[in-house]
Amino acid sequence: MLYGRAAEEGQLRSLLRRAAEGASGALVVHGEAGIGKTALLEHLAAEATGASSDGARGRAAGAAGANGRAPARVLRTTGIEAETELPFAALHQLLRPALDRLGLLPAPQAEALRAAFGLAAPTGQDRFLTGLGVLTLLSEYAGESPLLCLVDDAQWVDRASLDALAFAARRLDSEGVVMVFAVREPVPLGLPELRLDALDREAVAALLAEHAGPDLPPHVRERVAAEARGNPLALIELPRALSEEQRTGLLGPLPAAPADATPASRVTAAFGARLGLLPEPTGAALLVAAADDIGDLGVVLTAAGVSAAALEPAETAGLIRLDGTALTFRHPLVRAAAYRGATLARRIAAHLALAEALTGAEHADRRAWHRAAASTGPDEAVARELDAAAERAGGRQGSASASAAHERAAQLSPDPADRRRRLVAAAQAAADAGQFQRVAVLLRRGGEDDDGAAGNAELARVRAALELNEGSAARAVEVLLATGDAGPTILTEAFHAARSAGDPGLLERIRARVAAAPADHPATLGALAAVYGGEPVAAERFGAVARDAGTLFSERFLAADAVHTLAEYGTARELAELLLAHCRSHGLLGWQATCLHLLAETHLARGELRPAARAAEEGLTIAGYAGLDHRACYLRATLATCAAVEGDEPRCRELAGAALDHAREHDLGTAAVQARRALALADLGAGDAAAALAHLDAADRYPDGPPVLHALVLPELVEAAARAGTARPGAAERLGRWAEQCGSPAALAVAARCRALTADDESAEEEFLAAAAHGERAGGGLELARTQLLHGEWLRRRRRRSDARRVLRQALEAFEKAGARPWAERARAELRGTGEVIDATSATGVPLGRLTPQEREVVRLAAAGRSNREIAAQLFLSPRTVGHHLYRAFPKLGVASRDQLAAALAG
Numbered sequence: 001m002l003y004g005r006a007a008e009e010g011q012l013r014s015l016l017r018r019a020a021e022g023a024s025g026a027l028v029v030h031g032e033a034g035i036g037k038t039a040l041l042e043h044l045a046a047e048a049t050g051a052s053s054d055g056a057r058g059r060a061a062g063a064a065g066a067n068g069r070a071p072a073r074v075l076r077t078t079g080i081e082a083e084t085e086l087p088f089a090a091l092h093q094l095l096r097p098a099l100d101r102l103g104l105l106p107a108p109q110a111e112a113l114r115a116a117f118g119l120a121a122p123t124g125q126d127r128f129l130t131g132l133g134v135l136t137l138l139s140e141y142a143g144e145s146p147l148l149c150l151v152d153d154a155q156w157v158d159r160a161s162l163d164a165l166a167f168a169a170r171r172l173d174s175e176g177v178v179m180v181f182a183v184r185e186p187v188p189l190g191l192p193e194l195r196l197d198a199l200d201r202e203a204v205a206a207l208l209a210e211h212a213g214p215d216l217p218p219h220v221r222e223r224v225a226a227e228a229r230g231n232p233l234a235l236i237e238l239p240r241a242l243s244e245e246q247r248t249g250l251l252g253p254l255p256a257a258p259a260d261a262t263p264a265s266r267v268t269a270a271f272g273a274r275l276g277l278l279p280e281p282t283g284a285a286l287l288v289a290a291a292d293d294i295g296d297l298g299v300v301l302t303a304a305g306v307s308a309a310a311l312e313p314a315e316t317a318g319l320i321r322l323d324g325t326a327l328t329f330r331h332p333l334v335r336a337a338a339y340r341g342a343t344l345a346r347r348i349a350a351h352l353a354l355a356e357a358l359t360g361a362e363h364a365d366r367r368a369w370h371r372a373a374a375s376t377g378p379d380e381a382v383a384r385e386l387d388a389a390a391e392r393a394g395g396r397q398g399s400a401s402a403s404a405a406h407e408r409a410a411q412l413s414p415d416p417a418d419r420r421r422r423l424v425a426a427a428q429a430a431a432d433a434g435q436f437q438r439v440a441v442l443l444r445r446g447g448e449d450d451d452g453a454a455g456n457a458e459l460a461r462v463r464a465a466l467e468l469n470e471g472s473a474a475r476a477v478e479v480l481l482a483t484g485d486a487g488p489t490i491l492t493e494a495f496h497a498a499r500s501a502g503d504p505g506l507l508e509r510i511r512a513r514v515a516a517a518p519a520d521h522p523a524t525l526g527a528l529a530a531v532y533g534g535e536p537v538a539a540e541r542f543g544a545v546a547r548d549a550g551t552l553f554s555e556r557f558l559a560a561d562a563v564h565t566l567a568e569y570g571t572a573r574e575l576a577e578l579l580l581a582h583c584r585s586h587g588l589l590g591w592q593a594t595c596l597h598l599l600a601e602t603h604l605a606r607g608e609l610r611p612a613a614r615a616a617e618e619g620l621t622i623a624g625y626a627g628l629d630h631r632a633c634y635l636r637a638t639l640a641t642c643a644a645v646e647g648d649e650p651r652c653r654e655l656a657g658a659a660l661d662h663a664r665e666h667d668l669g670t671a672a673v674q675a676r677r678a679l680a681l682a683d684l685g686a687g688d689a690a691a692a693l694a695h696l697d698a699a700d701r702y703p704d705g706p707p708v709l710h711a712l713v714l715p716e717l718v719e720a721a722a723r724a725g726t727a728r729p730g731a732a733e734r735l736g737r738w739a740e741q742c743g744s745p746a747a748l749a750v751a752a753r754c755r756a757l758t759a760d761d762e763s764a765e766e767e768f769l770a771a772a773a774h775g776e777r778a779g780g781g782l783e784l785a786r787t788q789l790l791h792g793e794w795l796r797r798r799r800r801r802s803d804a805r806r807v808l809r810q811a812l813e814a815f816e817k818a819g820a821r822p823w824a825e826r827a828r829a830e831l832r833g834t835g836e837v838i839d840a841t842s843a844t845g846v847p848l849g850r851l852t853p854q855e856r857e858v859v860r861l862a863a864a865g866r867s868n869r870e871i872a873a874q875l876f877l878s879p880r881t882v883g884h885h886l887y888r889a890f891p892k893l894g895v896a897s898r899d900q901l902a903a904a905l906a907g
Contacts, residue, residue: 002043003232004203005036011194012044015178016072019146022884024172026179028154030186031196033264033333034233037182040196041150044180048072048148072146075138079156081332082292085405086365087398088116091134091161094149098141105140106869109133116160118362128592128622129584130160131167132876136869138168139175139878147177153332154183159400159433160393166190167625171876174884198230207232212239216247231263233331241270264333271337274317281310283338286320290339291350291373294366295326303353348374365389368405378414386412387422390429399433402426407442420446420456427462431469432590434627439466457483457490464497469630472667473501481509488522492554495528499561500630502669504705507532524555531562534706536741539568546575553582553591557598564602565708567739567747570779573602593623593631600638605746607782607818613642614857621876633662633671640678644685645782647821652682670709673699677713680720685822689723696720703730707738711747714738718754719790732758746783749774753787756794764794772807782823785814789827801834808834851889858885859893863901 002009008029015025029037050071077094095113102110112129114120141147151157151165166189169179186193199207204225212221216239224242228234239247275283285304292299301308311327314320321328329335339347351374358367368385375382390405406426413419423446430438443463460483467476476497480490491513498506511529518526524545530537545551545559560579564572576599583592596619603612616638623632640656643649656675663672676699683692696717700710707714714735721728732754739751749771756767768791775784792808795801808831815824851859854875861871868882875882890896893904 002036002039003207004199005040005196008040008194008196009043012040012180013047015180016044016048016146016148019072019148019176019178022174022176024175024177024179026169026172026181026191028181028183028186028189028191028193029196030183030193032231032262033184034231034267034331035196035198036232037196038152038331039232041152041180041182045074045076045148045150048074048146072148073141074148074150075141076150076152077157077161079151079153079158080294081156081335082294082366082369084156084158085369085393085401087158087160087393087401088164089161090151090157091164092117094151094161094165095134095137098137101137101140105133105136106873109136109873113137116164128167128625128876131164132873134164135168135171135876135878136872138172138177138179139880142176142880145176147175149177149179151179151181154181154187155185158398160398162187162189163625171878171881173877173881175878175880199232199235200230204228204230204235207235208239211236220247227263227266229263231267233333234263234267237267237270241273268333268337268340271319271331271334272341274319275334275337275341278313278317279310281306282313285310286314286338287342287346288350288353289320289327290329290335291347292354292366292370295328297322297325297327299354299357300327303350303357305353348376365392369408372408372412375412379412380414380418383409383412383418383422390425394429394432399429400435403429403433403435403438403442410445420459424456424459424462427466428458431462431465432626434625436466436470436627440470457487460490461493464493468497468500468666469628470666473497473630473669474503474506474667477501477506477510481513488525488555489552491525492552492558495525495558496554500668500670502673502701502709504532504702504709507706507709522551522555524551524559528558528562531565531708531741532706534708534737534741536743537562537566539563539566539571539742539744542566543568543571543575547578549582553579553588557591557594561598564598564605565711566742567605567711567744568742569602569605569746573599573606576602590626590628590631593619593626593628593635596622597631597634597638600635604638604641605783606779607785607814607820609642609645609782609818609820610860613639616642618876629662630666630668630671633659633666633668634674637663637671637674637678640675641681644678644681645818645820645823647685647825649682649686652678656682669701673701673710673713677716680713680716684716684720684723685826687826689720692716692720693724693726697728700728700731703734707734708741711735711738715750715754718757722757727758745774745778749778749783749787753790757790761798765791768794780814782814782818782820785811785818785820785827786823788814789823789830792827792830796830796834805831805834805836851892855885855889855892858882859889859901859905862886862898863905 012027015027018025029040031037048071075094075097077090079090083089102113105113108129109132111120113133116130138147138149154162165179170190172179181189181191208216208221208225212224216224220242224235224238228238275286278286285300285306288304289300297308304310311320311322315322319330319334321330342350351370355367355370355374358370368382368389371382372386386405386409390402390409393399393401393405403426406422406429410419410422410426413422423442427439427442427446430436430442439462443459443466446459460479464476464479467473467479477494480494480497483490491510494510498510511533514525514529524542527537527541539562542559542562546556546563548556557579560572560575563575576595580592580595580599582588583595596615600612600615600619603615616635620632620635620639623635636655636659640652640659643652643655656678659675660672662668663675676695680692680695683689683695696713699713700717702709714731717728717731718735721731732751735754736751739747752767752771752774756764756771759767768787771787772784772791775787778784788807788811792804792811795804795807808827812824812827812831815827857875858871861874866874868879871877871882872879886898893901895901895904
């Protein structure tokens with residue numbers, strides 16, 4: 001029975017009821033040690049499986065029966081301090097009963113999970129695929145019955161497991177799965193939270209009455225209650241720690257505790273006192289068990305050199321539980337008391353004994369960590385074992401575990417150079433895991449013992465990554481250039497950072513480095529230097545590099561980005577998709593978000609708003625998952641641009657504002673330009689040219705710099721100035737220079753359009769017609785429609801209504817097809833101005849407009865012939881949730897099956 005937790009029980013019970021109805025949910029329960037988190041989870045499990053006797057099982061069973069679902073099943077895992085650095089240890093414990101269903105998963109997901117659990121060779125798959133595999137496996141294991149997943153002591157769950165579980169928990173929807181995490185301190189999992197506070201006086205009295213007995217004198221009872229501070233475990237254990245004299249009150253009140261003592265520390269001391277009464281062999285075995293805490297009874301007995309009989313006194317005292325071959329401590333504080341109460345020499349001996357007992361390749365990681373725990377000084381042999389553990393962890397997407405192993409190896413390194421190398425490797429792995437606060441600490445330690453560390457290229461690369469994410473893009477460039485290493489890797493990454501900063505001065509410095517020793521650098525760097533120097537460069541030159549699988553990936557990406565910069569958007573899209581596929585198959589999570597941003601921008605440049613938004617949304621999710629704040633900034637700016645063109649002004653301003661704030665703080669000049677362009681497009685769509693011009697003037701920070709830097713905003717700058725009745729001398733001319741440099745139809749089209757806006761009547765129409773011709777060659781899309789709209793407005797003002805109607809109809813059709821509502825409304829208004837009768841609303845997209853965004857994406861893919869599993873893999877959902885979305889979407893669209901979807905959407 002739980003005391004004082006009625007509200008919390010009700011909240012958890014509601015999750016079970018909803019699961020019986022097919023809905024899913026997740027919750028993080030947090031509170032101090034001993035506050036009752038485990039008891040609450042035990043109570044929930046009892047209700048779910050029918051072990052509870054208080055009637056709640058009847059309610060849950062009734063709900064399950066009414067919905068045709070079987071009683072709930074329970075999967076459990078508990079974080080173990082000794083396994084914190086072993087990737088996927090907790091996840092494997094949770095999913096072990098469900099592993100026979102791996103064959104039901106899509107092959108890439110099953111392969112990723114097998115690799116994570118050491119059941120197959122590492123494949124380099126990204127962490128998203130592992131998390132998606134967890135989500136699908138839970139959905140399959142639930143079947144038609146509710147499934148309860150309990151993750152206790154989540155503060156000790158290894159990072160790889162916690163990431164995968166949180167990924168799945170955030171995407172639970174209609175699987176009938178409930179996932180509950182119990183943790184001491186709140187962790188940012190992006191899930192609803194429930195805090196357990198101290199029990200109230202009534203509950204304290206009831207709990208003491210049950211566990212302290214009726215013979216405890218009032219003044220002793222009051223002192224115990226005061227010491228426990230409403231902590232249930234303390235209320236249970238402190239009375240047990242009293243001597244007979246203390247219980248009767250013959251020795252007066254309890255001795256005063258330190259002012260800073262917590263209930264957990266008092267309970268730990270109480271457990272320590274009880275452990276001290278056990279026989280020596282029992283205490284020795286418990287110390288070994290506490291040092292490992294895996295619960296393998298055979299390993300504990302072997303390492304301690306005792307028989308199972310030695311554990312009987314501890315089992316009788318209720319300090320441990322024995323279940324077959326498993327040993328578990330009654331509470332983590334019992335383990336803490338057993339371990340911390342021993343001398344250093346005895347703890348070292350326990351770890352060494354465990355390392356000897358853990359034989360076989362499957363225990364290599366645990367063996368390495370035990371030897372590290374037993375080391376009291378530098379030990380290169382153990383450091384190498386930890387290096388190997390780090391490599392194995394990295395191969396299974398366990399970057400956080402790899403970082404910890406490299407860090408401990410650095411601590412054991414006799415040689416300062418090895419120590420620095422391992423700290424840098426730890427920092428790099430921490431960056432891969434998105435742990436940038438750890439990166440900062442590790443880098444400081446990596447450079448503190450060597451005056452030459454500032455010239456270390458690897459150290460500089462990690463420092464630059466930290467600066468780019470949490471500091472300043474400009475400082476990231478400075479860090480890279482300060483190494484004295486003008487090699488291709490450093491300069492390639494310097495180009496990345498300088499592009500983010502958007503500062504022509506920094507780009508010029510890199511160009512000078514490349515020019516100083518051209519023979520030592522790949523041709524790509526020379527071509528990039530030419531692009532940012534305003535020289536013509538054929539996009540095909542970069543395309544070949546981007547497609548070359550043997551080239552450094554950062555160089556391949558820069559080449560693909562250069563193709564986009566040169567306005568060859570179709571080719572850039574193909575290259576972005578190629579590089580994205582490489583990232584997905586090789587576990588390059590950070591690069592995956594970067595490639596998704598490029599893909600979104602290529603779609604956006606071609607006027608493909610929905611694909612652009614999908615790519616950007618996925619990229620933003622990955623950036624958040626990987627801790628890449630700088631990439632998230634860019635992706636928000638892209639999404640803001642999509643929202644502006646679609647006419648969702650509130651969403652545009654929210655996303656652009658967040659991106660602009662981050663960009664200002666971190667010197668991400670290019671992201672700031674993109675965010676300001678989004679705000680300007682929203683203003684242009686709303687007819688406020690003056691407001692748009694203010695944003696664009698602020699974005700055009702370096703008018704004397706290479707036009708390629710601001711080519712993105714120059715078309716809007718020219719249009720906003722023209723609509724506001726003013727001028728921006730030189731903007732159209734700069735855009736023309738960029739178009740000549742590129743030579744692509746898309747670039748030539750916008751340059752001609754801008755010349756038309758600034759030309760006199762005699763040459764304006766010629767430029768409009770040239771812009772339209774170039775736009776047709778570029779593939780049409782929104783940019784051609786914008787040219788047609790501006791041309792139509794120009795024609796109508798000159799009373800050429802028949803000519804105006806022709807181009808305005810074409811513009812309206814393109815805007816409606818793309819979903820660009822503000823521009824469609826402008827075209828519609830212009831058409832009315834020519835005397836054409838036109839409906840006030842557009843029929844385009846109405847069927848999809850009835851659906852939620854998630855339903856819309858599911859329906860779109862289903863209409864294209866994708867299966868539920870394929871849709872689930874693409875949208876990071878479970879197949880059951882996909883089916884649920886389709887079930888809700890069919891009535892809204894007036895269809896009875898997925899075979900009718902394509903026709904419904906086309907109509």
